[in-house]
Amino acid sequence: MSWKDNLRKIEPYVPGEQSKEKDIVKLNANENPYPPSPKAIQALKDFNAESLRLYPPADATPLKKAIADYYGVGVNNVFLGNGSDDVLALAFQAFFNGDKPIAYPDITYSFYPVWCRLFGIPYKTYPLDENFRINPEDYREENGGVVLPNPNAPTSIGEDTEFIQKILDYNRDSVVIIDEAYADFGVQSAALFVDSDSYQNLLVTGTFSKSRSLAGLRIGFAIGSKALISVLEAVKNSYNSYTVDSLSIAMGIASFEDRDYFTATVDKIIATRERMTARLRELGFTVLDSSANFIFATHNDYSMKELFEYLKTEKVFIRYFNLPRIDNYIRVTVGTDEEVDIFLKETEAYIRR
Amino acid sequence: MSWKDNLRKIEPYVPGEQSKEKDIVKLNANENPYPPSPKAIQALKDFNAESLRLYPPADATPLKKAIADYYGVGVNNVFLGNGSDDVLALAFQAFFNGDKPIAYPDITYSFYPVWCRLFGIPYKTYPLDENFRINPEDYREENGGVVLPNPNAPTSIGEDTEFIQKILDYNRDSVVIIDEAYADFGVQSAALFVDSDSYQNLLVTGTFSKSRSLAGLRIGFAIGSKALISVLEAVKNSYNSYTVDSLSIAMGIASFEDRDYFTATVDKIIATRERMTARLRELGFTVLDSSANFIFATHNDYSMKELFEYLKTEKVFIRYFNLPRIDNYIRVTVGTDEEVDIFLKETEAYIRR
Numbered sequence A, B: 001m002s003w004k005d006n007l008r009k010i011e012p013y014v015p016g017e018q019s020k021e022k023d024i025v026k027l028n029a030n031e032n033p034y035p036p037s038p039k040a041i042q043a044l045k046d047f048n049a050e051s052l053r054l055y056p057p058a059d060a061t062p063l064k065k066a067i068a069d070y071y072g073v074g075v076n077n078v079f080l081g082n083g084s085d086d087v088l089a090l091a092f093q094a095f096f097n098g099d100k101p102i103a104y105p106d107i108t109y110s111f112y113p114v115w116c117r118l119f120g121i122p123y124k125t126y127p128l129d130e131n132f133r134i135n136p137e138d139y140r141e142e143n144g145g146v147v148l149p150n151p152n153a154p155t156s157i158g159e160d161t162e163f164i165q166k167i168l169d170y171n172r173d174s175v176v177i178i179d180e181a182y183a184d185f186g187v188q189s190a191a192l193f194v195d196s197d198s199y200q201n202l203l204v205t206g207t208f209s210k211s212r213s214l215a216g217l218r219i220g221f222a223i224g225s226k227a228l229i230s231v232l233e234a235v236k237n238s239y240n241s242y243t244v245d246s247l248s249i250a251m252g253i254a255s256f257e258d259r260d261y262f263t264a265t266v267d268k269i270i271a272t273r274e275r276m277t278a279r280l281r282e283l284g285f286t287v288l289d290s291s292a293n294f295i296f297a298t299h300n301d302y303s304m305k306e307l308f309e310y311l312k313t314e315k316v317f318i319r320y321f322n323l324p325r326i327d328n329y330i331r332v333t334v335g336t337d338e339e340v341d342i343f344l345k346e347t348e349a350y351i352r353r
Helices: A038-046 A049-053 A061-071 A084-095 A111-119 A136-140 A161-170 A226-236 A246-257 A259-282 A304-313 A337-352 B038-046 B049-053 B061-071 B084-095 B111-119 B136-140 B161-170 B226-236 B246-257 B259-282 B304-313 B337-352
Strands: A078-081 A102-105 A123-126 A146-149 A176-179 A202-207 A220-224 A294-298 A329-333 B078-081 B102-105 B123-126 B146-149 B176-179 B202-207 B220-224 B294-298 B329-333
Touching: A038 A246, A038 B049, A049 A246, A049 B038, A061 A078, A061 A220, A061 A246, A078 A084, A078 A226, A084 A111, A084 A176, A084 A202, A084 A220, A084 A226, A111 A123, A136 A161, A161 A176, A202 A226, A220 A226, A259 A294, A259 A337, A304 A329, A304 A337, B038 B246, B049 B246, B061 B078, B061 B220, B061 B246, B078 B084, B078 B226, B084 B111, B084 B176, B084 B202, B084 B220, B084 B226, B111 B123, B136 B161, B161 B176, B202 B226, B220 B226, B259 B294, B259 B337, B304 B329, B304 B337
Parallel strands: A102 A123, A102 A146, A146 A176, A176 A202, B102 B123, B102 B146, B146 B176, B176 B202
Antiparallel strands: A078 A220, A202 A220, A294 A329, B078 B220, B202 B220, B294 B329
16 A cells, blocks of 8 residues: 555646747637737736735626626526636536436537546537537436537537437437537627526536637636536635736726727627638638638548648647547638738648649 | 536535625635735836737746845746645645545635545644644554645644744655745745755745735745646646746746745735734733734634624624634734734723623
8 A cells, every 4th residue: 555546547638739949820729810809908007016915806797797797697596616617617616416328529628528528528529420510319318417619629510409409409408518619709698598588507608818819828718507507606715716817807897898999800700710710712712601710621632641741840839639520621820911921831832732 | 327426526615705795804715904015006007018918928937036036046846836736736746645544634725625525635634732732643643645734724823944944854754835825924944955956856835925914916936846837837737837827927927026025025924923912911811822813713702703703793704613623713804903903902802882
């Protein structure tokens, strides 16, 4: 018997590559190419740094209120965490305590199986169809919970509210989590169902890391019925009471209040995405219809793994997944027009070699 | 069968009261009365807020290096989290996976049993002796792990390195966590044992919230053998890869580099603590010898609960625990000299009524 016997044996999740090189075109982490709202930056400048000696308010109510106002829900319908990974990890612990497997797609956010293994949650994956779409009928099967990202990642495909409502109607007896990390770039938020008495089992998660340009701050949130939010709060307060720091609260509020900047940057990213998609299709790529701030593409005549490696030598960083079904696809973040032009130019150079 | 059946049933931990009133003397949360290092504040001013659009580096190596240099260990001996509660919660999950109960005192940090319940870890508490000291012989009993705060809270009592070494020598087969949230105010860090091959099972945890005046930022850390740190990293990377935000990294580095300011503020707090202790003793209080930034005191002739409530009406907030053995004690944070003078004046007014 040694202390080593009680150590957790776990295969670590390997975060995406973060190059320390300068002067790269960084289209590999789905970061926003535009800075945070000037009002958020001003909130940081105006922040009284001496007050950091004090704990943040454990409930962070003013930030909850800014989010609640935006989504048209109450403060008690909002939960905050240290990035949406924190929110999702707490939600898995809070809601998936049954014996039946939880359900999610075979191709989706790679952290779901990692949390299931960490918390000992049984799970079952349902294959996306041949067009990489989620088949809602799969989620009629009895399950211990459902997790679906909308838009899905890395496929970029978004679904409409009829689809979400179908999932909810099929799953009256399970908690349904809709992970909306990328929703602002192309789908309507399922938060509209949170007000309804019929869907007390719905949790919608969101993040400041993508559409709000605040990945460096680590803020995520969830919107759900009071019944779900109160259980999430109880689990969070059994883990770490003060997860959202004072600077994040101040900048987060300003970010949500600046709707004009938010709309303008999201619209710019969507316009660049459409231009990028059209040009790649001209070059013979198959590009899935994206509702996100990234595109997912393949080409019948070329190895996407080689393209990924070629682009890296040209200092253009994109993402390649060596995984079943998608091992000839690339995922490319929508950057600024300038960044995307460099990506397109180098991609064209590769296929014209 | 309803979705409600799979919700986690858990008694939430209730964080300490955080009054929203202004103009109070706030001596109830063991916050530092002095602002963060001017160099940390400068680091915040110099921070390029536009870069917050990018994720922080998942490994936060520059901050690990600043901490490693201070404690004389390697970067691979340092782990970072979102406050020391996050670090401890991850450590409980990483190291306490056996069937034997983990061991800690009956009077100690109130989060330990909360984590045990959350993660299903068996535990056994050992009563402090009649002087509120930890009896090291208790920790010879076979166990699944040991957690001891040094100084202990809320007793404020610190133990020397001989005591820690004894605990380590008695527990070759368990992971031993020494929780040093308050260590900078009066005990030598057990980090000095981390270098030793004999104590690969030692984890020391620390925080920026007390001696570093950065409670608002949420940074905690751990120091341990590479064997322990690598398991902690694996569990953390299975939970949330990006826990420490970019602003915390920048301010945290500056804070650790400014040793003069750190020493000066810690020394001021210790001097105030000794003056406060002496005066309370003159007033007939029993005050435990504190190695922390708070004192723990009682008086044979007065109800400490009533004193606590009286002080609140005078806008002086301290802490009272309605718990077995300590229900006639108060815990008072060491504030500025001015704050402590108000506390002493009002306390004297109470007992002279």
